[in-house]
Amino acid sequence: MAVKVGIIGMGFMGRMHLAAYGQLPKALKAQVVAFADIDADKRAGRSDDAGNLGDTGFKFDVQAFKRVYECGFQLIEDPEIDLVDICVPTPDHKDLFVAAVKAGKNVLSEKPMAVKPSDVKAMVAAGRRAKGAVMIAQCIRFWPAYVLLKEYVTSKKLGKCKSLILRRQGNNALWSPWYFKAAMSGGAVYDLHVHDTDYVNFLFGKPNAVCSVGSIGGTSDRGIDHVVTNYYYSPRKVEAVTAIGAWHQHKTWPFYMGYTAVFERGTLDFDIQRPQPVMLYADDAAQEIKVAATDGWFEEIKYMVNCVARGEKPALNTIASTDISMRIVQAEVRSIKSGKVEKVK
Numbered sequence: 001m002a003v004k005v006g007i008i009g010m011g012f013m014g015r016m017h018l019a020a021y022g023q024l025p026k027a028l029k030a031q032v033v034a035f036a037d038i039d040a041d042k043r044a045g046r047s048d049d050a051g052n053l054g055d056t057g058f059k060f061d062v063q064a065f066k067r068v069y070e071c072g073f074q075l076i077e078d079p080e081i082d083l084v085d086i087c088v089p090t091p092d093h094k095d096l097f098v099a100a101v102k103a104g105k106n107v108l109s110e111k112p113m114a115v116k117p118s119d120v121k122a123m124v125a126a127g128r129r130a131k132g133a134v135m136i137a138q139c140i141r142f143w144p145a146y147v148l149l150k151e152y153v154t155s156k157k158l159g160k161c162k163s164l165i166l167r168r169q170g171n172n173a174l175w176s177p178w179y180f181k182a183a184m185s186g187g188a189v190y191d192l193h194v195h196d197t198d199y200v201n202f203l204f205g206k207p208n209a210v211c212s213v214g215s216i217g218g219t220s221d222r223g224i225d226h227v228v229t230n231y232y233y234s235p236r237k238v239e240a241v242t243a244i245g246a247w248h249q250h251k252t253w254p255f256y257m258g259y260t261a262v263f264e265r266g267t268l269d270f271d272i273q274r275p276q277p278v279m280l281y282a283d284d285a286a287q288e289i290k291v292a293a294t295d296g297w298f299e300e301i302k303y304m305v306n307c308v309a310r311g312e313k314p315a316l317n318t319i320a321s322t323d324i325s326m327r328i329v330q331a332e333v334r335s336i337k338s339g340k341v342e343k344v345k
């Protein structure tokens with residue numbers, strides 16, 4: 001039987017998720033039966049939002065849905081829906097997530113979990129008690145080039161990972177007004193850089209401490225729009241990990257994400273803008289490594305629908321793990337403000 005999905009928020013990410021459900025393999029059936037959006041234009045199917053990466057021209061046909069709601073809480077009450085997919089701006093994640101979990105639904109909610117620490121606490125508490133499958137959509141854990149690096153780190157096929165540099169940079173032409181308000185988006189540190197913070201946590205676990213420098217504003221009103229963090233591990237699981245995240249590049253800047261991982265016997269390097277995005281430098285040679293032609297959004301949705309169909313809880317990306325990622329970001333913000341190394345609580 002198909003997993004019946006309801007999407008709350010049909011903006012850039014809602015439409016990306018909708019496209020992903022539509023592309024799932026036939027054996028793994030999912031049907032998006034309803035969506036909710038507070039915007040009448042979206043409810044009428046008038047939308048051509050752009051985002052930072054991927055197909056930005058995806059249109060949707062409102063006639064294809066059984067029901068269209070004005071309010072996300074009404075969608076949560078819909079008895080036909082198995083999986084509630086929350087794609088609204090970040091400040092509204094908490095109330096919808098908690099309500100959907102209380103209603104006994106399976107829930108996928110977009111990243112970042114939340115900007116306010118009290119919202120994170122409420123979501124973690126609800127998520128721990130959830131009957132169904134619940135997951136925050138930290139898609140980099142599912143992105144092919146990053147799945148590959150995780151395999152190299154875990155298998156130690158090139159020896160131990162000695163150092164890692166991660167970089168993620170967007171431009172200042174964000175597509176929705178709420179992104180420019182730090183109280184809503186949290187600035188680049190919460191909205192963009194969180195992807196790499198979560199990935200560092202996925203690779204190496206919780207660091208003991210972080211040391212961050214940052215620049216305030218530039219795109220958002222007073223958020224941290226440029227951050228550089230060193231993550232400290234004791235005992236030393238890895239000698240040096242640095243992540244750079246920023247979204248204040250000029251509007252013509254093409255979205256960038258990438259990494260350089262140095263192992264004892266080689267270097268693995270990813271640059272999304274390069275014709276050969278993933279390169280391995282080892283054994284006196286440079287060689288391209290081909291990764292699957294898919295993306296982390298599609299793969300995370302495939303994974304979540306699989307979990308729901310099987311009645312399993314997601315093991316790859318748990319609420320407890322996202323809780324740690326959010327505590328690392330909070331320590332990064334504290335470190336930028338204090339100018340000191342800050343422990344991760």
Ligand SMILES: NC(=O)c1ccc[n+]([C@@H]2O[C@H](COP(=O)([O-])OP(=O)(O)OC[C@H]3O[C@@H](n4cnc5c(N)ncnc54)[C@H](O)[C@@H]3O)[C@@H](O)[C@H]2O)c1
Pocket residue numbers: 008009010011012013014036037038039042049051070071072087088089090092110111112137139175176191
């Ligand atoms: N995983 C990723 O790579 C990625 C990329 C971009 C955005 N995001 C995240 O996805 C979320 C949504 O971002 P977006 O870019 O799609 O935003 P957006 O502004 O493009 O779309 C948000 C949509 O939600 C609707 N909406 C707002 N409040 C609502 C509410 N209370 N109930 C119902 N509908 C409501 C809006 O009308 C709009 O259609 C954010 O948390 C953002 O950080 C994740």
